[in-house]
Amino acid sequence: MTPSGVRAAARIVARGDGRGGTALPVLEGEGPLAPRRTRASGAEARVVLVGAMGGPLGGDRFTVEAQVGEEARLDVRSAAATIALPGQSKGEARYDVRLSVADGGELRWLPEPLISAGGSDLSVTTRVELAAGARLVLREEQVLGRAGEEPGRLGSRLTVRIAGRTVLDQELACGPGAPGGWDGPAVLAGHRAMGQLLVARPEFGEGPPVARMLGDSAALTPLAGPAVLVTALAVDGLMLRRLLDRALALLG
Template sequence: MTLTDERNAPEAPRNPVAGVHATARITAVDRGGVTTLPVLDGDGPFELRRLRARGTEARVCVIGAMSAPLGGDRLRIEATAHQDATLHLTSAAATLALRGTTSAPATYDIHLTVADRAELRWQPKPLICAAGSNLHQSWTIDLAPTARLVLREEQILGRTGEPPGHVATRLTVRRAGRTLLVQETEYGPGAPGWDGPAVLAAHRATGQLLVIDPAFETAPPTVQLFGDASDGCHAALTPLTGPAVLATAVAPDALRLRQLLDTARAAVPRPAPADGR
């Protein structure tokens, strides 16, 4: 018999990577001019709910079934709009990133695929990064040449009366296999210069609106500025190389940020698609 001295046994990790690993999958398919959802599969914190359709589009709401993302969580959403489908994704409430039981960051990856003549709108409620949270979020978007996309994101750094959490994001958009946009941002404790005058200064709400439409190739949007300097609100609407326009905004709070992005969205021209859809 061999006796083991527990004092000499390998020490267990002091800070194991814990957390929830979950993936939600959504597939939209056009059937005779009406978009259907043959795949609507969520687990962990993701509960997916069909909403009442509007016209030919399918609408899905992501409902948080538990607190997430927390430190160590690995969350992923995959959504595909097949040819001629129209898919609108939203959320029931703001996403609240919180400190977890581990110092490891939470990751939240969103993969969107949009086929020819399809349209996908990703318009969730804001992301709130609570004090002590650490989140890495990414979007990877692949578009066919005639696909259309509307993507809105809003980030609120800290709840009322508390310091901000940390969030790092990366947005990668490819159209017809070619890179259209790669953008990285980082805010909160540990991010260099994030609260300096060249980035957010005293603002704690920031967001952007990306609209991609092949009709912009013949009718491109123009540069526009919005906001009220006395109110601390600023937004810029800028055409990108390719049929796309990007609005970025900063504001003191979530309400004024949403108002800025709504104003920018209303200023984006909505030309009729070439195929009449």
């Protein structure tokens, strides 16, 4: 820990074990980031990120990295929601996620929601690098404020590259100090939970799903690569999860 906050990193590396399964030659974390291998089935390895401390708090810097090699299958989840909180330091907290998947590898990145508590200030960046033959399911869920609470400031950016080509680069800022209009009808329209589901599969290159609405507040959009993006808004985290689960079931 430093006077300006906690610095912590976690790293996960998954490799095919040569016997049809997945090995984890690197599984390490520090401070509040504790990755733990849990029971899985078949060729998949499953890891749960356990929060050993509260936060991120103001001034904290967290980094999580996952690398999936050829023919490896990795499922990563978190034990509980991540709650961004105000801290003694008034500085911005940062949470950086770096994901990469090689040809023939598969990653399911399904953490619990991120909750932006009142008074917090958090910037989240997720960068994904996929080979042309990689497979990915990525879910992001963000809830603005706890029950009856105004949110903190939350900035979020998601960048996805497939075979060296950028197919998605989007950014959103919400809460106090964010550009005007973030809560207006063109953005969140009063909703307090927002999420997205990114699914990349090589077969989408030949026959991607058709763009369509999934109810009143969710939409499926094919990207300019073998991937689709589902974006959704909801009144709370529970309804958001239901929307994204239905979208994933629809994609098969």
